[in-house]
Amino acid sequence: MTNATQLPVKLGLRLLRGPAGAVLGMATIFVVATLAFFAINGREAVSLFQEMVMGAFGDSYSFSETLVKTAPILLTALAVALPARLGLISVGGEGQLYLGALFGTGAVLAAVDQPGWILMPLMLAGAMAGGALWGVIPGLLKTRLGVNETISTLLLNYVGILLVSFVVHGPWKNPNSLGWPATIEFPAGAILPQFFDTRVHMGLVFGIVAAIILHILVTRSRWGLGLQVSRSNPRVGATAGISYERNVLIVMAVGGLLAGLAGIAEASVIQNRLQDGLASGYGMTGFLVAWLAGQHFLRIIPLSVLMGGLLASADSLQLYAQLPKASADILQALLFIIVLAVASLWGRRRDI
Amino acid sequence: MNIQLYNITKRFGDVTANDGISLDIRAGEVVALLGENGAGKSTLMKMLFGLYPPDGGAILINDRETTIESPQKAMSLGIGMVFQQFNLVPALSVLDNLLLAYPKSPFWTFRRLFRTSPRKAVLTYLQELAPGLAPDTLVRDLSVGQRQLLELVKVLNLDAKVLILDEPTSVLPPQEAERLWGLIRKLAEAGRSVVLITHKMQDVMACAHRVVVMRAGRMVQTLDRKQCTESSLVSLMMGDSNQRSAIEVTPREAFANRPPRISIRDLHARHGAQSVENIRLDIAPGEILGVAGVSGNGQHLLADALVGLTPLARGEVIIDGYLLQSASRPPSTSGRVSYIPEQPAVNAVAADLSLTTNVALSHFRHLSFFPAWAPEEQLTRNIIQRYQVRPDNPALAAGQLSGGNLQKLVVGRELEGDKDLIVAAYPTMGLDAGAAHDIYQALFAKANEGAAVLWISEDLDDLMSYAHRIAVLQGGRISGIFDPRECDRLDIGRAMTGEHQPARTQRPPEQKPADPRVRAAS
16 A cells, blocks of 8 residues: 555544544434434435425525524523533523513513614513523522522523413413413514514524624633633632632623523514413523533534524424424434534543 | 562653662561652652553562552552552541451441451551550541551551551651651561651661662662761762752841731631631741641641631731731732642642643733733743743643642742732642752742741741741641741641640750650550
């Protein structure tokens, strides 16, 4: 063998050992697992898989529906990734999303007669305040009482969801809705701007802008450095004058604020009202995306689009293959497990 | 049992830790392996104990070449080692710790059923060496000396014929060290071999039969202890090329009349089971105040309270007339106060961040919102060069450096810039003598510039050579303050163990009340 033929092989092998190989491995295993899942269900695996991809990215309508689902995933993923940069494992995106919707709707209902230029900022401010509140509470519990943030955010999810359920069944219920538990429809001034005649809305822009700003702040600024130091060694951070407690409150509040925006966007644009079953698990999907992206803000953007596509294609699965909607959840879980397993296997190989 | 190490060589990367070392260990003999930190003593013995494979040479046991691939193998051959770091479970009793380390312990722990055999077996040596120590005592209630004894008993229980002790006296107050020397002599008389790894002359003179001097990975000379004097050993150990410049310490008279830079007034603090109480100290600008004491007597807490990492329960700390810490407000750190904590890998650096980042932490408050990294990197390079940190790459994660190199980096970082108070806890721990010398020089130079230095150390010799005053911490209180020119090691040793009377009368060391444990052992 000559060197000339060996070199590309060597280069290829080296690439496969690196992150590119890991991603390729994940993709391959995921495709195979998905095909196997379809086959087990007695469907034409390959054509169904094609259908699924087309259902997510095939034409401009499917892609716009993918982006509609991307926005809340992206925002709730950021709500998880930012606390994770301080070493906190928050699973509270869902509850924060609901609280954002709740407070935002509250603002809308309180100022329903105002013109849009007053109503819209009020609604967004309310949503951010509500989400931030649902982040700060576990933050305070953690810094003051040492309560584990994962448990408290998890439990507060239920409180948030049930609070919304309470108001739409009770005090805020639209009297003309014939018993349907929902608020009145939002006035036109409280509907977030949408693009290209689709349902793609401002929430996506908020998410992308927030991801970029957070990326710059966390990787370049003194504050971000403080987060890195506190996560690595809070004691050393304290010696340098970095307050771990204050940073916990900040990241939980900012994370909650972003998830809150996702909530009000869903209520305003998608549902036009606050009602039960607002988010259909976006908070948890956001959690998965944040971990798949390794808490890297910029990587969260494309992964949110992919995951949005997976959710959007669930509709086509239902339509063409009569598979239950839960299939999307199963595929999501498959993807998550595969990515985590492959990532740690690849990492281990590189250590040796 | 006779052991011969023949032409043993060991390399770590580019560093040759052991270069062709040959050594005999004979039954009934105490061999002192003497050398500075980093001379390669521990490495050599870790190969004999099966922790590292040698890169060259051979180990002969009773004239047969033997490969010792694991500590288990070493122990089955009758070689035991007691490390500097104890490996005991504090929450368990003495007996349980011994059973835990005893290979013939039964799997079940129904004491009543299995009361007789293992219990008796594991306690034999304990009762012989320390008849006063009740087997039901919890290890956390034992003194350092007793813990070390327990480690020794663990090794003896494995039927060890050759005992390797790694720097056993470094953690002991002087009178406990004397007791240990007696014990070592006794073990040798009973036919065991003892290898004593040490850098202290007293250890050698007190109990060795033969001295093997090591320097920079090589064996310099083997001597009969009776042939050698302390000064000849020192020059062998240091080498002629290693003549170092003397460390300059301003005489105390220079600042005797200056007002204190730091006043610690009635300081109380508590953290978990640890506490410090009633600390009153004044440190003048330029003064080096040594803090001696057996580790775990409140040193850590005192340092944390001074620099503002632990709230004070009572009292206050004043710098130049300004309140630095007080019980009436939350603790806060200050850029004018430096802290070199013990175990820098755990307490002083963010292990997964770069050296540059870790250096920048010392002036985090003064970084701009988007920090400029070029000057920080230059500063890091300067520190790396001045203190010879290896490897010398500022982009490396701090966790990739060895403990000694991290120590140098942290010292360099903390001594950078203008400081009012420097709290240094064991700043030279784990460093070779050359690096330790450089660090002392830099630290004391800061004192000469006017900083007050609070220097926590376990090395009484160093404290007595350089500190202006030595305060002894015992049980969280100051049990005595000494002028090193007017006291001897045993005075300080008594204060360390709490035998010291505050209103002390000077009495010669030989008249001290005999410690019953010393008598039992010697």
